[in-house]
Amino acid sequence: MSFFVRGIILEQKKEPMLTRSTLVMRHEYEYFDCDFPDIALDELSREQIIELARLAEIVDESDGKLLCEKLEKTDLGEGGTLIIDAVDDEPYISSQMSGCIHHPEKVALGIELCEKVLSPEKTYVAMYKHIFDTNFSIPKKIGNYKVEKIGGRYPAEGRVYRHIPKGKNAVVVGACAMLHLARAAEDSRKMTSCFITVAGDAILNPRNVEVPVGTSVERIIQLCGLNEKPEVIIMGGSMTGRSIFEPENEVVGPTTRGIIALSRGYHNPSPCIGCGRCDHACPKALSVSTMRKLAEFGDFEKLTRYDAALCIGCGACSYVCPSRIDVAATIIKAKKQMELAKKEGTL
Ligand code: SF4
Numbered sequence: 001m002s003f004f005v006r007g008i009i010l011e012q013k014k015e016p017m018l019t020r021s022t023l024v025m026r027h028e029y030e031y032f033d034c035d036f037p038d039i040a041l042d043e044l045s046r047e048q049i050i051e052l053a054r055l056a057e058i059v060d061e062s063d064g065k066l067l068c069e070k071l072e073k074t075d076l077g078e079g080g081t082l083i084i085d086a087v088d089d090e091p092y093i094s095s096q097m098s099g100c101i102h103h104p105e106k107v108a109l110g111i112e113l114c115e116k117v118l119s120p121e122k123t124y125v126a127m128y129k130h131i132f133d134t135n136f137s138i139p140k141k142i143g144n145y146k147v148e149k150i151g152g153r154y155p156a157e158g159r160v161y162r163h164i165p166k167g168k169n170a171v172v173v174g175a176c177a178m179l180h181l182a183r184a185a186e187d188s189r190k191m192t193s194c195f196i197t198v199a200g201d202a203i204l205n206p207r208n209v210e211v212p213v214g215t216s217v218e219r220i221i222q223l224c225g226l227n228e229k230p231e232v233i234i235m236g237g238s239m240t241g242r243s244i245f246e247p248e249n250e251v252v253g254p255t256t257r258g259i260i261a262l263s264r265g266y267h268n269p270s271p272c273i274g275c276g277r278c279d280h281a282c283p284k285a286l287s288v289s290t291m292r293k294l295a296e297f298g299d300f301e302k303l304t305r306y307d308a309a310l311c312i313g314c315g316a317c318s319y320v321c322p323s324r325i326d327v328a329a330t331i332i333k334a335k336k337q338m339e340l341a342k343k344e345g346t347l
């Protein structure tokens, strides 16, 4: 790791999830109709596409916003760019990339409909390029849309804007939301499912799965099987997710990107050895080791001087810690407590 470049290089571990087909968990509401009039796709107007996204209740997996509202409120102006988010820069996670690779025509149709609403000058699909643990090579195009390969250290999501000319607008929408929009347009299907990567060394059959929104984590793990009892189960991203302790009581939502079951977690951490790796890994250049100590002592007064509010919860500090301390969880918890204390006027 360089001491001059922030962020970390992560082993991506996206196989075999990426090249295996998506496992679909069937359910009774799979083809819940969104009651949209039967109109030829090329005759759909801007307003009708927004209405379609509204009736289909599509949630953008990249930010949790309703797609219809995003389409309605976005004004790209002249020279704007539409960016399709299939970055998946966290280890194991490949649910967005997999959607693009296994359903390129659907994703491309969704993008086409979005273009009709937003009239961008340029559109591209963004994918993280440092995937070395797979035979898979990133496609040049999804349909007719160019794939821009995003490189560099983790976290890479912020670099999707690097091709945007100064003074021009851009909007990011999730690749899976595009797939759901195409299904709504072609088959009048409501969005009732979400795409999730199920992986980790405790998972027997790691896969990308499509499951009904609201399915319990326990059911999804049963679908893929376990080869040993996991010490930790993470829901969300492998770096940005949270540990869960009752998988039978946790359900997945439209923004859940992964379920990672690991045989070894952050339990029984060793004491901090003061190595400073967490400081150098932080993409926001925060004084992480000092912040962690202050957070553990509950010294929020001093912590306010260290810009804890700038933490983006990327998890890089926990990943590099040789003592297996969940540094990010400590900082994120402290950040929330400080926000609350500020609201209540006690800080
Ligand atoms: S979780 Fe926060 S403190 Fe840790 S590396 Fe990421 S931004 Fe820095």
Ligand code: SF4
Binding pocket: 271, 272, 273, 274, 275, 276, 277, 278, 279, 289, 292, 320, 321, 322, 323, 324, 325, 327
């Ligand atoms: S990486 Fe871990 S051991 Fe090293 S300074 Fe940070 S918290 Fe301490």
